[in-house]
Amino acid sequence: MSCLEHPLDYEPGGLHPVHIGDTFAEGRYEVIDKLGHGCSSTIWLARDLTTASYVSLKIIEADRSESSTELIVLKHLEATFDAEDEGSQHIVRMLDHFVHEGPNGSHLCIVQEFLGPSMTMKIEGNSAASKSRARRIAGQLLHAVDYLHKRGIAHGDLHTGNILLCIPASFSIDFGTPIRDTCGLPAKPSPHRPKYLVGPISERVPNKFIRSCMAKPHIKVCDFSESYMTGMTEPPPLASPHILRPPEGILGDLPHATLQTDIWGLAVVIFQILTNGGSLFSSLNDDYTLETIVLTLGKLPEPLWRSWSNREKFFDDDANPVLQVDSWSGLSGISSKTYLKETIGHWPVAKEEILALEAMLEAMLRYDAKSRCSLSDLVHCDWMVGYGHRRGGVDVVVATQTDMDRSISVQEGSRKKTKKSRRNKGKKGGK
Template sequence: MLKRRFVPCVFDEVENVEDYQPGGFHPMRIGDKFDNGRYRILHKLGNGGSSTIWLARDEHSSESGVGKLVTIKALRADASKINSPELVVPTLMPSSESFDFYRKVEDNFAVNGPNGTHMFIVYAFAGPSVRAISKSPENRRLRADLARKIAAQASSALQRIHHAGFIHGDFTTSNFLFRLTDDVHKWSDDEVYFQLESPETDAVQMLNGQPIGPQVPSEVTEAIDSFIFFENDLLQESIVVVDFGQSYAASEPPKDYKPRTMINYMSPETRFEGRVGPESDVWTLGCAIFEIRAGFPLFDPFFPSDAVILTKIVGTLGRLPDPWWNVFKNRHLFEEDGRPKTNGIAVTPSIRELLQSIGTRDEILDSDGGSMFEQTETRIDGTEVDLLVDLLEKMLRYRPEDRIGVDEVVNHSWFKV
């Protein structure tokens, strides 16, 4: 393990400052300009393991007298590739005026910095991810009709991806972003900071008291609170699918493919064999549909280790098939038929029991959080539970060849409740 160099940041939702090193993140601050001054950084939208994501203004465009607001994804140097599928795959997807559920690249350019050469990718400005809802400590969830609508859009998007001959590879709620209302795209800088609050920063300091080097920004910026968008009704009831960085043509799977899906979304064949295909996309979509409707992950990653997640999966879905069962490290907690031992772990609720529990343990909140959310203590009726259980159990079968395909998902009766 590398020795820690920096004083820990006061913010929880920021990138790891230790990753500002050769091959890592590019040091950035509010007000920085890129691509010969074209893009000016206004605020921080988020970060991931391979990138930081920023709100910027395109000074070379003009909408209502001001430059267009855009999202810039600044990739780590060691994740920057000229032929990245994130750049290539969206351009090969079929376009249609009646179907626009995936976000395309608007621009890209390279930035040379102290940590290497970084690919910057420019997209239209979009809102927070669906996953942001399940990360809320207040246990909110979308209205029932809206949850089915968003799940239907995600399913249709995956259907188009598969029909076009591609595997997405990371089809999770982190990569479903809400669209913004039209007025947001017309904001001035002052309106951005009034509506989304001014950026909060924390100075970067070395543990040894020495000055920081050029590889590190002088301060890190906290991302915008996702719930501002919901509370102020700044979002449309529509999503776009993003992040094709793990995508590939189904006819030409890469030989050195390394799956990077979140462990609580990872299909059994991906977890045990490193295989990713249309069936594993269906598995991740099943996990996403549950999360969209329930407001929390199906296989809750509260203790995010592979062993804990897999134990939850077995507790919910039953015994793994051979040979996976024999390499499952925690099988001693279960009987050979997959039932939890009474002196082992607490019984994990089934999908049906989890859905039936929704609304029974809601917090009473001071505000409704915006028009997109369901009223607290609202239960799912029995008819919808039956249909959703039927859909999810068909999508989350262990063996990939036993799962339904995305065409059958799209046409399932649950979406029509």
């Protein structure tokens, strides 16, 4: 089965073995299903038996729990929460946190809102409605990152998998039975490993549920495990996908994410969202990413240009493309310069919008990191004012915990668990 964590990650100091029906925080949170996993955590759909609501439960591996900076960032976000700021509506909320002792060590556990699918899926269709949804999502994302930056937080990992859709109030969904898988697990049982792995719920989500979430999309940014915050003494190293990194993040020695790396990566993601999966730059490897950056934006400034050791395979000293030979086919050719205006020009919208978008992206994709346009200015740029802002205020009703409790059902074996079959049996867990 795809999308499963590696069984060898379950060892002392590693992931905590979790089974459907397990409880945490003195019985308060009951595991219902699997939402996914990251490089150092698993994320579960759980039921808060104290409030009778669904939540997301992130369990960090033991060796990373003590050094994790995610909780620091989330606490800061809660302490500085401002409901009047539009960006606050687009950042996931932390509900609780605690430490769980297990066979593999002490695990930091973070409880957050339960949200819908991520933006890794493409926006269906090329209609005016689909373009409107894409603009809406891009605008909300700009407000979300502006909200973070005003609090001194660089997200550090702004890919589409960390942009989640909220669940609308008018929905009803049955996620079915959690999929258990023993493939890859050693036959000999061990207290350090689960008896089975669980497939993520995303593999069983019906298309109608995704369409419901996308009808009037409302996004929230999640996962602050790679974030940097002003004053942080031991921030996590820069870990965003290289396709989202600026040249100084690929060639330089940046110790951590910055507001400026966020701005560059945000431009790449916005283009991806607006063009339904299109890419500004190549993701084949670092050299091809840098090649397409130079073809689109021009020659890199020094010392970055000289620090690119393979530049001579692609360009002469004046950044003119040179003849390349394909190692597989033996065919040769010269890459063409494709300027940002030409790349954006393929997007089938009015010329006025293309010009506004080009101006916004150019301001975000400047080689000089200090001159990149700040989010506080970007949220007032021509593209945002004309196309990215919501019109008429909030026009989508996001599901409350009560809505989800009424509308979600998950099956365990042959027994379906809903509000009627689960009562408040847990004790309140402390933070």
